Amino acid sequence: MAKYIKCGTLIDATGAGLARNKLLVVEGDRIAAVLDQADTPLGAEVIDLGGYTVMPGMIDCHEHLSLDVGDEAAQMSQPVPYLSMIAVVNAEKILRAGITTMRDVGEKYFIDVEIKRGIEAGLIKGPRLLTSGHPLIRTGGHAHFLGRETDGVSDMRKAVREQLKQGVDLIKIMVSGGMSTKGSLPDSQEFSDEEIFACIDEARRNGRKVAAHLHGGPGLKPAVAAGVHTVEHGILFTEEDVKLVAESGTWLITTVGVGEVAELDPATPPHYREKASRSNANGLQVRKWAKQYGVKVAVGNDTNHCRMDMEARALVEAGWSPMEALQALTIRGAEVCGMAERTGTLEAGKLADIIAVDGDPLTDLAALRSVPFVMKAGVVEFSEIGQAR
Numbered sequence: 001m002a003k004y005i006k007c008g009t010l011i012d013a014t015g016a017g018l019a020r021n022k023l024l025v026v027e028g029d030r031i032a033a034v035l036d037q038a039d040t041p042l043g044a045e046v047i048d049l050g051g052y053t054v055m056p057g058m059i060d061c062h063e064h065l066s067l068d069v070g071d072e073a074a075q076m077s078q079p080v081p082y083l084s085m086i087a088v089v090n091a092e093k094i095l096r097a098g099i100t101t102m103r104d105v106g107e108k109y110f111i112d113v114e115i116k117r118g119i120e121a122g123l124i125k126g127p128r129l130l131t132s133g134h135p136l137i138r139t140g141g142h143a144h145f146l147g148r149e150t151d152g153v154s155d156m157r158k159a160v161r162e163q164l165k166q167g168v169d170l171i172k173i174m175v176s177g178g179m180s181t182k183g184s185l186p187d188s189q190e191f192s193d194e195e196i197f198a199c200i201d202e203a204r205r206n207g208r209k210v211a212a213h214l215h216g217g218p219g220l221k222p223a224v225a226a227g228v229h230t231v232e233h234g235i236l237f238t239e240e241d242v243k244l245v246a247e248s249g250t251w252l253i254t255t256v257g258v259g260e261v262a263e264l265d266p267a268t269p270p271h272y273r274e275k276a277s278r279s280n281a282n283g284l285q286v287r288k289w290a291k292q293y294g295v296k297v298a299v300g301n302d303t304n305h306c307r308m309d310m311e312a313r314a315l316v317e318a319g320w321s322p323m324e325a326l327q328a329l330t331i332r333g334a335e336v337c338g339m340a341e342r343t344g345t346l347e348a349g350k351l352a353d354i355i356a357v358d359g360d361p362l363t364d365l366a367a368l369r370s371v372p373f374v375m376k377a378g379v380v381e382f383s384e385i386g387q388a389r
């Protein structure tokens with residue numbers, strides 16, 4: 001039976017403005033129609049979101065379910081069952097925050113692949129997942145405690161194949177060094193040009209795209225030349241780097257909140273805090289260039305789970321309109337995930353990934369933190385509607 005969702009304010013994320021008094025008709029897992037509330041049939045099953053802003057479920061393009069902000073190496077030394085519990089808890093939290101689709105860009109032990117299986121089997125709650133398995137890392141490179149260490153072209157191809165064997169949706173490679181790994185330089189190139197090419201070529205031949213961890217430095221050029229799909233973070237990019245990303249049509253996934261939180265969180269090791277604080281200052285300029293040169297941008301919370309408001313705020317600070325920022329959180333993310341035909345906007349024919357936020361996110365992005373209703377593919381996953389809050 002169809003469900004009828006009364007929307008106080010509707011932001012469909014197509015780029016159209018706000019709409020009032022709309023009615024979303026949900027049949028099965030899809031949005032069947034967008035009508036006016038005056039068209040509500042008698043006796044219909046109505047979900048009354050009249051007091052809220054209704055928008056598409058958000059899409060987080062850079063996450064790690066079993067990692068939290070803090071000492072990542074210490075977290076990754078935990079046994080598999082413990083890490084799995086962390087991932088289960090985070091998956092539920094992330095869905096509850098209104099994120100209905102998520103790219104997991106690196107887990108140990110293929111936890112992401114198994115969590116995805118658990119979600120799809122209905123065992124646990126979580127967003128629709130795209131998985132990458134182990135990030136590919138040069139021996140001793142950034143996040144070596146998390147990924148598959150690999151050296152040389154032939155072992156790189158083998159490492160990609162190992163991830164494919166477990167059924168991952170994309171491949172993640174650590175092209176540059178990183179913040180959270182002691183001794184790693186965020187603007188160093190950790191793999192040779194040949195290794196980077198081998199990774200992207202092996203993935204492409206097998207129908208997978210590659211996400212490259214890349215704060216900045218010389219690794220950008222070979223990654224773009226090889227056809228990398230997304231560059232993650234980009235916080236140390238120069239103006240020339242940003243132009244290259246724009247011209248190539250490569251996606252930039254900004255992850256601002258994690259850096260800001262890591263800089264201040266006492267649980268974060270000193271080397272991580274110090275690198276974050278040196279890099280954060282450059283990030284705003286990178287985002288301004290990205291806006292100026294028309295880079296395609298979507299966002300990720302990374303280990304700073306559920307804080308889409310911070311990612312949206314960071315884009316608005318750099319010149320995005322609030323509506324463009326909300327599109328970065330929704331339809332742009334769907335494009336990154338190859339799911340723009342299925343989700344990311346609220347239109348007839350798309351999956352019913354529908355959330356309600358308390359307030360107007362276009363005037364106050366903090367409203368994105370208050371999500372009393374989450375529907376994923378037509379199923380009400382969480383609802384506080386009609387309850388005292």
Ligand SMILES: [Zn+2]
Nearest residue numbers: 062064105302
């Ligand atoms: Zn990450």
